[in-house]
Amino acid sequence: MKVFLYILSVSLLAAADSVSQVGQLNRFEPASRSAVFTPSEAKPSAPVTVALQAGDLEIAWAKQVRCSLVQRDGKLSAEGVVSADPEELRQEQQVVEGLRRDTFERGRIVMRGANDLMPMMALWDQDGQFRLKKDFLGAPLAINFVFTSCQNARMCPASTSAMRKLADELAKRPALANVRLVTITFDPEVDTPGMLRTYAQGYGIDFKRHSFLTGREAHIKDLMRHYGILTTRSDGTILHNAALVIVSPEGRIVQRREGAVFDSAEVAEYFARLAEPSQPR
Numbered sequence: 542m543k544v545f546l547y548i549l550s551v552s553l554l555a556a557a558d559s560v561s562q563v564g565q566l567n568r569f570e571p572a573s574r575s576a577v578f579t580p581s582e583a584k585p586s587a588p589v590t591v592a593l594q595a596g597d598l599e600i601a602w603a604k605q606v607r608c609s610l611v612q613r614d615g616k617l618s619a620e621g622v623v624s625a626d627p628e629e630l631r632q633e634q635q636v637v638e639g640l641r642r643d644t645f646e647r648g649r650i651v652m653r654g655a656n657d658l659m660p661m662m663a664l665w666d667q668d669g670q671f672r673l674k675k676d677f678l679g680a681p682l683a684i685n686f687v688f689t690s691c692q693n694a695r696m697c698p699a700s701t702s703a704m705r706k707l708a709d710e711l712a713k714r715p716a717l718a719n720v721r722l723v724t725i726t727f728d729p730e731v732d733t734p735g736m737l738r739t740y741a742q743g744y745g746i747d748f749k750r751h752s753f754l755t756g757r758e759a760h761i762k763d764l765m766r767h768y769g770i771l772t773t774r775s776d777g778t779i780l781h782n783a784a785l786v787i788v789s790p791e792g793r794i795v796q797r798r799e800g801a802v803f804d805s806a807e808v809a810e811y812f813a814r815l816a817e818p819s820q821p822r
């Protein structure tokens with residue numbers, strides 16, 4: 542009986558050490574890497590000071606959020622911060638359900654090919670901003686998928702470096718100033734907006750051109766199927782293929798390049814030809 546009570550008490554303590562909460566973050570203090578979290582319950586608890594990750598401090602969330610309150614080394618931390626804005630979640634639900642139906646109706650052949658429209662999406666970027674498909678129409682896009690904890694130097698790190706080099710190459714060509722780069726994580730449980738922000742900053746990413754997106758796991762799984770990205774978990778990591786998908790300003794897939802890396806100058810030249818419809822692509 543004593544053993545049972547000990548196990549039960551440890552279990553309850555562990556559960557208490559990580560509590561999912563919805564509320565508001567305010568009074569951000571970069572010096573102490575902290576903010577004040579106020580729960581949004583019907584009978585709200587008292588506001589508490591919480592430690593924040595660097596990315597979340599920079600986002601300075603100005604909306605309702607969901608996070609896990611975790612005790613670490615005697616300090617209360619707010620981790621896994623994501624949007625809980627009711628209107629954003631309502632719109633997200635509509636898009637998620639729509640893409641789920643589309644995925645089901647396509648049957649075994651889900652992956653989209655040349656001239657297919659890019660799928661609908663409802664995700665959040667590295668600034669915590671809610672982004673829909675319409676937000677990316679009107680400009681050529683280059684889309685890839687990564688996850689921030691990838692340890693295979695030839696995969697996600699190489700892919701993100703390639704995207705950075707592409708951005709540098711595009712910057713040399715004023716006529717391609719409107720080209721946008723999009724990276725979607727396929728590990729949204731870990732890769733929150735704040736985490737993506739910190740990761741991208743490590744590569745010197747220019748957020749004016751390059752957006753890093755995350756969202757609901759089920760939605761991202763559907764997006765991966767539509768873009769032909771396959772994953773499996775092995776030995777605590779994610780094994781996956783990689784590709785660069787190029788999309789026209791009208792939202793149509795025009796080219797797919799397999800592999801994590803690519804020739805940035807060659808891709809930039811392709812975007813230049815894409816901007817001139819009268820010439821062969």
